[in-house]
Amino acid sequence: MxxxxxxxxxxxxxxxxxxxxxxxxxxxxxxxxxxxxxxxxxxxxxxxxxxxxxxxxxxxxxxxxxxxxxxxxxxxxxxxxxxxxxxxxxxxxxxAPSCLSRWLRRVHAEDRRFGHTDVGRGRRVLVEYVSANPSGPLHVGSGRGGAVGETVARLLEALGYRVSREYYVNDYGNQVDALARSVEARYLEALGRPAAFPEDGYQGAYVVEIARQIVREHGAQLAEVDGAERFSRIQSIALAAMLADIRNTLEAFGITFDTWFSERTLHERGAVRRVLEELRERDLVYEQDGALWFRATRFGDDKDRVLVRGDGRPTYFAADIPYHLDKYARGFEHLIDVWGVDHIGDVARLRGGLQALGKDPATLEFLIHQHVRLRNEGEAVRMSKRTGEFVTLRDLLGAVGRDAARFFFVMTSPGAPMDFDLALAQRRSADNPVYYVQYAHARICSILREAERAGIPMPQAEGTDLALLTSPEERVLAKRVIMLPDIVHAAGTRREPQRLCAYARELAEAFHVFYTQCRVLTDDATLTAARLMLVDAARRGLRNTLDLVGVAAAERM
RNA sequence: GCGCCCGUAGCUCAGCGGACAGAGCAGCUGCCUUCUAAGCAGCGGGUCGCAGGUUCGAGUCCUGCCGGGCGCGCCA
Incomplete structure (x- = not known):
């Protein structure tokens, strides 16, 4: 740097x-x-x-x-x-001019790696994000978590960490049971059989769609099997369908996970039970009102927390402890959980649970993002997952496109609530900051195409006199480009991805100002060569920044 | 009531303890026979919620208060 x-x-x-x-x-x-x-x-x-x-x-x-x-x-x-x-x-x-020249040459030499450093020294970090319940399609809040988590993961990779991306699948417990009962009811309805729709069921059209899929693939066959067997088979079909939908949506959003970690497996292989036993041995649990409680207050939580309910079923928290122990056991030295603000109250208990079992709290980090408020021409859009009236992430992608969605979600501080105005983002106009940045990149590409068409060779780093770049516009552009390593470092270590968007805008601005003041392709061959190298460095800087945000660096617009 | 987060221009938001607090949008005015005008230049617009404290220096850190959001379940 x-x-x-x-x-x-x-x-x-x-x-x-x-x-x-x-x-x-x-x-x-x-x-x-x-x-x-x-x-x-x-x-x-x-x-x-x-x-x-x-x-x-x-x-x-x-x-x-x-x-x-x-x-x-x-x-x-x-x-x-x-x-x-x-x-x-x-x-x-x-x-000094030689400093700017040396760094500009470095941009060309490092190309896609420009901006990267090695402060991470290969340390392994697990970033867990999205992890939405597979009881319905992803909503826009998950979009923010996805965009923030993905960019933090990319930033850490750029800082030399070995990063793994993980989605924790809550495929156990009340919510997926409710999903299964909902699909089961719709399935029976689709077959024309009487079925009471569960009170805590999911009303969404996607439930009906999964039921129809089962009819297509299995006909009435599943309706004939025994109740428990039918429930279990429908649940696994429904779960698979929801996860496929979630995975497809995330891929369309530019996010691919290394691991999809099943909560159910923790119960099935006894990991939850073993943790409960260990806590019992350490006298960190007690029974009260028929439930098993963790002494969370000993570790800074404001009240003790239930691990096992009166009916014998473990809570979500009970599985969360072995889940995080498993992350450590897989060799990750540092864990980052990207959570929505609705889980903020769970931080203290999980931190406490892991501390109780000897884990250093400093290695477990939570990145909490606040709510997304959807608006349409400034008017609030009401969302409710239960009634099925909500805007899904897929709807959002269809309306505003992946680039605008990713940029918008990353642009604001994760810690601050954000307004996402659909109507504004749908207007594919200059209102949208992502176009300003992409346009700078496309303009540079256009100059490079024009140079090629005119038979002007791309200058080599050696033999190009970059000391010719002395105007304020040229110096500002050069200085902005070579700031990238510092920006990536600050954004990554402070977990403040919004800095990337601010920087992208500033770099684009420096280019646009340069562009209106300085002509690149001129009769002066040495000046042309120097300016070509400058704008090509700016192109790489913009592209590398947009790559981190997950936005396409458009070559034409 | 307790905990966490947020209060910065009309609106949406940036702002790393540092010098005169910024951008976009909205409003107004100019600039395309020349590499993309999705651009550039300019004009207005602020008690950084309030009050203390720490510091050579506070929008930034600490305390209290005010306003808003979220959480406080044997739901996830």
């Missing part, structure tokens, strides 16, 4: 200042400090706050410290053209 190079350069200057007696020894070891682009372009390309950070420890005014560091900072150098002391003690740096 460029900021790391600059940070190291400034830290070395501070060390030299200490060595020469210009700064007291208390300035070393050099503490962490920020190097970032200032808001005001008059403050240079990057600003460092080391002098301000050191003021307290050194006991001297920041400007005095900054002046001492500045005296030992070589400039002009290959990295920094010039540096100046400003404001309360900022060191404002202007990058």
């Amino acid at each position: 460029l900021t790391q190079e600059l940070r190291a350069e400034i830290a070395r200057a501070a060390e030299r200042a200490v060595a020469s007696g210009d700064l007291p020894a208390s300035a070393t070891p050099v503490p962490p400090f920020d190097v970032e682009p200032p808001r005001d372009p008059r403050h240079g390309d990057y600003a460092a706050n080391l002098a301000l950070v050191l003021a307290r420890a050194v006991g001297r005014p920041p400007r005095e410290i900054g002046a001492a560091i500045l005296r030992h900072l070589p400039a002009p150098s290959e990295l920094v053209d010039h540096a100046e002391l400003a404001g309360q003690g900022f060191l404002n740096l202007t990058l």
